[in-house]
Amino acid sequence: MDKVSTIKDVAKLANVSISTVSRVLNGTTPVSKESSDKVYKAVEVLDYKPNAMARSLISKKTMTIAVIIPNLSNLFFPELLRGISKAVEKEGYFLIICNTDYSSEKEEKYINQMLERRVDGFIIVSSSISNEKLTQMVKGKTSVVFVYSYADFGYNIMEDGIKATYDATKYLIHMGHKKIACVGWRFKGVNVRYMGFRKALEEFNVDFRNEYVIDCGYSKEEITNNTIKLLKMKDRPTGIVAFNDDTAIAIMMAAKNMGINIPEELSIIGYDNISISNILLKPLTTISVPIHKMGVDAGKKIIEIIDNGISYSDTYREKYIPYELIERESVKAMDIDKLN
């Protein structure tokens, strides 16, 4: 590679001091036309590009935001990313992407590395790090916006997940379903979606069955395998609450391969309303969350926090993001005679 030139080279070629070069390039102090002309010419000739790192070292700003995100396969995340990207790029910030693969070790490692890079802020999506650890690692050290994370500090963005899943489950119940399964992930810790699911069953007196709650993490294979197992049960469910659309889609595919018709023989309700959910084999009935807008909000917010040096020492949330249930074609009312 060609040697890249420095401000020194420019100064020498233009026959002025380093400070003068800096001044004309940044417009900080007036400089004589004569000098600035010489500088511009030298910059042109040398194709000089100021070293952003040296600059950041002084300004203590990197114009970089780290996005900690579990995965890029579930379309939810790229869609969110798109929103974030849109919001921050117009303010001149850049995004550095850290793919955690749902691993808390990786997440921890990446957060530390980003801290070393002195990024101006973090957008942490679906964190899998414990609250204590999170507090110890980032609280008071940098600006953070959490999306779908349950941190007890910092700015938090998400919808009311309990209520939303409650609504989804209620919908299935109201459509006459009595045998309702849920498939999702991370049932050990706090799981708002599971909580909403349980709450609805309880409130409407629908039997809860342990064998109807399917924990399959985030891998397509596991979802497929567990779904097959679930649907092979002698007394299989007539409705499934999937904790996200990605899962719902995998379930639909598994059902299709088993020759089970949706929604005639199996109803599915999803969660997220990712952009493809309405162009599927069977358009998906789902909880719609304004993904793109959430991304934009997160992007705007992190910049606001950075600029104003706000620090949320307690959990802060302006309000829950609104969501809505979108009826499409993956859920069917149970036949009257089949009820019970």
Next chain:
Amino acid sequence: MDKVSTIKDVAKLANVSISTVSRVLNGTTPVSKESSDKVYKAVEVLDYKPNAMARSLISKKTMTIAVIIPNLSNLFFPELLRGISKAVEKEGYFLIICNTDYSSEKEEKYINQMLERRVDGFIIVSSSISNEKLTQMVKGKTSVVFVYSYADFGYNIMEDGIKATYDATKYLIHMGHKKIACVGWRFKGVNVRYMGFRKALEEFNVDFRNEYVIDCGYSKEEITNNTIKLLKMKDRPTGIVAFNDDTAIAIMMAAKNMGINIPEELSIIGYDNISISNILLKPLTTISVPIHKMGVDAGKKIIEIIDNGISYSDTYREKYIPYELIERESVKAMDIDKLN
């Protein structure tokens, strides 16, 4: 925010010199156990994190790769990104994402900014910058891998686009279609997909009609509008070659809304085989390209180039990426009696 501590603070607290701290942290030179113990303790107490920028300033490595990508909405790109991310993260590199929105001005701006940031390398996807400009901007200055870009220097990754589109079109022809449209973008410059399309028509003596070539850029709205116009023609095509799956999907949706059945009344063949193309309303027949693998390849290659300081002054391509035509359900053989 808390004041972040520097190597100086550590040195002072541990009562050793700066150099010693650096040495124990980097393991460059042996240090007495006594000293290193003190250093580790001080690091712990101060929660010291070395400033990556100061470090890069010396090492001249940022461990950062810029990905210049036109868009995040077309699923092709997140999928590619996933591959790139997978390949580079295991080598300790991070990705900075630059979303150009298909605008060459933005692309230029971002490339320059990334040059200022002294990223170790670039992966430029579907560039819309002219060859001369590209040469002037990056040739010899940094490591680059191009994906789907037609640069006459640097490492280039893509499949044989002419042949692939030729095959797609040929397929439609062999299925008995005589009235074939194509819908895509950027017809002014070099457009390999268009070239392949034309070549097939010519070779198999199928009428070429100017009103059957639809240029709609990359926006869903334009695709939808132009498709509606196309399908409202008195003598509308029976088959469409879409230059990518994203476009094919938009066409399918438009057709659906017009009450036109696919494939009975209209056949569509796509290009890319993005992961959702087989779970659509009508599973899409398409040219399958190993998107994820291409991403991985691009990631591996850029690191190899960075590490070995290779510089491809001419276009270099190991070989064209293999592709295949995947038959699904969006194309139908024309009825014999309808032929002609």
Next chain:
DNA sequence: ATTTGTGTTGAAAACCTTTTCATGAAATTT
């Protein structure tokens, strides 16, 4: 007892900027 070698260490230069401070010249005021 002198030389040679080994193992630890600190001072200072280097990386590339921005910014403060001081200086000197020119222009303005008294």
Next chain:
DNA sequence: AAATTTCATGAAAAGGTTTTCAACACAAAT
């Protein structure tokens, strides 16, 4: 004409590291 203000400029410090060089203490070899 002297005093003051304004303007343009350069030298040097600062930002936080790594690395080179020199120095020192001590052990080993002559």
